[in-house]
Amino acid sequence: MEKQFKKYFQVLLLGFAGILLVFGFLNFFLDVFGLFGFKDKDKVRVYGEERFSKYLMTFEYVPQNFEGMILGPSLSANLNPSHIQDKNYFNVSLMGARMDNILALASNVIENNGTIKEAIVCIHPYVTTNTGEEDSDLMSPDTYWKALGSVNLLRVYGLGIIRNFNLWPNKYPKNQYNTNGSNSFEALFRVADVADRITKEVNNVDVSEFEIGISQRKDFEKLMTLFQTNNIRTFVYYHPVPYPIYKAHSESMDKYWEDILSGVNSDGEGMLRFYNFNNPEFLVF
Template identity: 35%
Template sequence: MEAKKFLLKVSIISLSTIAVFVTFNYFLDIYGLFRPDDQRELKVYTNERTSKYLLSYHYIPDNFEGIIIGPSLSANLNTKTIKEYKIYNASIMGANISELRYLVDNIVERGNLRFVIICLDPYLTKDHGKKSARIDPKEYYGALGSTNLIKTYLFKLIRENELLPDKFPNNIINDYGYNNFNLELKEDNPREKILEKVRQKSTETTYVDPAAEDELGATIAYLRQNNIQVIAYFSPVPHQILAINTENYRAYQNRMLRLFTEQDIVLDLNDLRFKAITSDFNTYIDHGHLSEEGQKFVLGELKQALLENVQPRNLKYSER
């Protein structure tokens, strides 16, 4: 009898603890899943894949009219600087098109997207399929209680209170999805990085996985079917590296261009008219990722393309 009472007591305490924890998570709602509104500014503190995936259920579709998708080459574009439009940077470090499609589907189904910007680079289509289990529908209910959620709270505490600012800086990914990963990188010499690649004749692969190519084509078609303007751009490659791999890179570009139609906008930021910029070592932080100057260049070209093709809404909507 005493054993039964003990087990009952333990069960009641356990269930009560779980209920309190779930209720706490529900009201804190760090991903905007259960009580969405248009006044919250939600950031990412850790685990970019899961966090941006969960934000794609409500926060992004409820608050933004456009998104950028791509790998790390576009993840550090601060779309908040384009005041005429509200654009969430849904790019994910190391992501391929298979993983990004999960976010695209959620945002299109639940929001009112006007345009999607796609960063074109061979990394996006060099393989297909999820690279981890961090993007999965089961994560939705994990937002009520999981080890990932506890880890997120911990990183939120560390970053916002600047407990370890050198290792875990605050505001690493802002409320517009801008991943300022430059804060966590050790200072590199882009000139040395780029010239070393040239000396070794070491170029980035331009291989395209056929399945990934099909997925990208299907994603573009899906956006068109939903009357969403597609704007794509070939991410700028250091001209010195491009010069030793021109034939393969142009073949890659031509293959990608076949996925688009006249109603889409495709920008080639490796065009010779941009040679002064792509040849400048200060455009990059290493052999390919963009510095602040490089980011300004890309954002400027994207802003111009948007102004020419997508009518800005009123300023009240565009500024948060």
């Protein structure tokens, strides 16, 4: 009886190991994140698990196929780089990203860099506050191996099926993510009365949001140094807000911009360029 149990257990163990091996090889050849070079550039896209997916794309797909990258939170996530003439950009922005997330993405791209020469960075108080920081567990080198088998990967497959067959268009639209990384989420957050929404938001702005977290400030300075050291031409912009919001909080907003740039050493060679799109000179926006 005991021998039969041992034999049964060994067969079960070998069978389980075989299934895991087959699953790993299958994920290797499906290559949904462009990690292993089996997929054409135009066939790699985000289906879900955005942080997991885009971080894995920074190992190979982004640094080897694009000339520039856009980094930021949801404010820049829907910027479609196809409108940038004569430039091949990928939008690495994440919904809810903080500066530590942005630094992790950029660092991985630069570490594996082959073709990236430029970067666009979106700055906003939301990005540099310590309040409501997102989990950064997926922003580590160990995540690489999860591309061969993990719960996150299974979720990506599930969401890929939902999107490709348009099974839940109101929540997971088929082509929400473009192959250049931009997130066409506008339809999911559209409001009927924009003017009324802006009026309400004027009073919802929390002054504490303009306080820059110590670690987030350091990460921003590290990001700028990283780009300078690696000769990445960088365009940093202060994301514009509706004028009524700026008018009510202009002092805090202007002070924030001065504060976040105070620790950055510009090289004087034009590699780092800064634009405050809340400045009155950009009112035409």
